[in-house]
Amino acid sequence: MSLAWIGLGSNLDDPAGHVARALHELDGLPLTRRRTASSLYATCPVGPADQPDFINAVAQLETRLSPLALLDQLQALEQRHGRVRERRWGPRTLDLDLLLFDTRQLEAPRLTLPHAEMTRRAFVLVPLLEAAPTLSLPDGQTIAALVAQLPEATPPRRMSAAVLPESR
Template sequence: MNTAYLSIGTNMGDREAHLREAVRMLDALPGTGVDGVSSIYETDPVGFEDQPAFLNMTVRLKTEHPAEVLLGHCQEIESGLGRVRTVRWGPRTADLDILLFNDENMESEKLTVPHPRMQERAFVLVPLLEMDPGLRPALEKRFPGFPAVDLDQGIRLWKPVGGPSAFMAGE
């Protein structure tokens, strides 16, 4: 069984509902189960800044799928939630990124793991380390100068989450 950490973000429509549905859809994948979720954080846009604030969270899941198959499922979930890719880093209903996959380093045309910009993004690191603080030593080894961003800037706790089951149930 593989362990994957994903980042989920949204800034269009019912943002919380998009996060919840993305987590439900991940959990419903055959051979896959969500076993950790972070709180939800509201974050300022990065890159293309003339857009609404995002809600972001991270999830940990166990999956039988290899990383590139999981990536395909993530893209299907994004599409199923209405994502249309028009502007790079622009508004979106759902953005699912694979951050870590086991302890693997991989680079292909479709996927780079660990995610190449994760150490530069508070909206990824804050929820990731909140959900799994034990990852910090491994991330410090992998990324010299970790973290490469101020973890207090542009990110605000929006809503605590009571674990995967409670979150998916809407509690």
């Protein structure tokens, strides 16, 4: 079994509902179960500012899928939530990013592991720090150190964790 970290985000059509449902649905992916998840966080959008704030979270999965097979399942789940890719960093009903997969480092046309932008994104790092305070990246950087290095900006605002579904 492999361990994977997934970033979840939404800023359209009941974002907290989309993220909460996706957390539940991740537990139903083939050969996969959700082990843990962070609280939900309200965050400012990255990219175009003319869009609503996001709701973000992270989840750890235990899976027998390969990284690319898991990516395919994540993209299919996005589609079931009505994801439309109109513009880069634009609004979306659901965004699922494969952040980490064990300690693998991968550069492929469809997937980079660890996720190429995760070390600069508070909306990924802050929930990761909550869910896995001792987690390190494959290169040895700790999530805590990366959070400490984030530029002064509007930090993610933690919301109630009560909406998180139980893992099966």
